[in-house]
Amino acid sequence: AQTVTQSQPEMSVQEAETVTLSCTYDTSESNYYLFWYKQPPSRQMILVIRQEAYKQQNATENRFSVNFQKAAKSFSLKISDSQLGDTAMYFCAFTDNAGNMLTFGGGTRLMVKP
C-alpha cells in the first residue's frame, strides 16, 4: 500500500516571500503520479500542480514549482512570491498508473501574513 507523509502540520510565510512544503511517499510502483492540492477555508479542493513519475523535469505552474526526487521519494512544493490568497491547507497526493484512488497526506496548513 502507498503512503504519503507531510511532516509540517503548519507553516507561515510573509507576503511576497518563498516557502517550501515537504512531502515524502512510499510505493513499490515504478510509474505513478503525484499532486499538490490546495483546500482554502471555503473547502473546495483545487489541483495546484501535477508531476508524472517518468518525467525527470520538475513541473512548474506560474508561481508554483516542485522538486521531485524519485530515488528519495520526495516531492516538495515551492511557492514563490506568496500571496494572501495562498492561505490554505495543502495536500500532497499520490495515484498509481491505474488511477483508481488518490492517497493523500495529512496536509500542511499555510498562513501567508501581510
Add this chain to the structure above:
Amino acid sequence: DAGVTQSPTHLIKTRGQHVTLRCSPISGHKSVSWYQQVLGQGPQFIFQYYEKEERGRGNFPDRFSARQFPNYSSELNVNALLLGDSALYLCASSLVAGEGSYEQYFGPGTRLTVT
C-alpha cells in the same frame, strides 16, 4: 460549465440513522470517486465508480455503499451512522477511470454531523 455539485451542503443526523449523499459530475465525466475527510486530516478514499460499475473500494465497513446512475451521477449511502462518521464527504469526477493521468475534480463537499 458547472463543476462537480454535491447535495446537501450540510446534514445533521442521529446515531443509528441512514444518510444519502448525492453528487453530479462535470458534464462528460464518466467516473466518480468518494472521499471522507475527517476534520484536520487528509481525505480518505471510499469508492470509485466508472460506467456504473465499482472500480475501487477503500478500507471502509459495509455500512458504506454507493452507486452510479446512467447519467453518471452518484449516491453515497451510509447506514447505522456512528459518531465517527462525522466528516466532510467529498465527491470527485474524472473523464475516465483506470488512467492515472486524468485529473480528479472535486466538489465542495457535504458536511455530515452525527449526534
